[in-house]
Amino acid sequence: MLIGELSAATGVSTRALRYYEHEGLITSRRRPNGYRDYDPDAVEMVALIQDLFAAGLSSGLLRDVMPCVTGDGSGTPPADLLARVEQVRDDLLRQEERLRARRETLDDYLSGRRRPARIDALVSADACLPDRT
Structure with a gap:
């Protein structure tokens, strides 16, 4: 899904989505034309990120929390x-x-x-x- 589609699906601006990606909170692949391509599960990830930001967590803390939440096994917290x-x-x-x-x-x-x-x-x-x- 393109960044505009993810933005429409989540109600989060493309600018915020780029920030989340820059901070390592979500990932995308690049299409041959350079456009970002997000997995369908990015919608749920963005909703979770929004909830945790609303709860008062910083992006730095979120970076450490996300592997625990997603269970991706990307290292020890x-x-x-x-x-x-x-x-x-x-x-x-x-x-x-x-x-x-x-x-x-x-x-x-x-x-x-x-x-x-x-x-x-x-x-x-x-x-x-x-x-x-």
């Missing part, structure tokens, strides 16, 4: 691979906790439960916040 993937997961958890705390702070300000101490000196307590009664 790095000993620290699981720890690196767990680190990405743990980083995401910390980001979620920070976002939750920020949202709760905004909820507190909007509900009137919390207000910066200096704000009373600057404006009336009800000047900027909607009436919640």
Whole structure:
């Protein structure tokens, strides 16, 4: 399948597909005219790559993960691979906790439960916040 066909089948731009190939995440053969020719299973590989990128894995980490996922036996995975993937997961958890705390702070300000101490000196307590009664 040509790169345009793979792009249409996956919804991924040809530019991104070229990047995936450059990074060693997918492979193609070259036709005599120089066009890239992808195997039909490239559609599933691209979907997997998209999912793993969306999960927060970098292309460098994906390069190490892909042989484990595809089972192509292209070598032994790095000993620290699981720890690196767990680190990405743990980083995401910390980001979620920070976002939750920020949202709760905004909820507190909007509900009137919390207000910066200096704000009373600057404006009336009800000047900027909607009436919640």
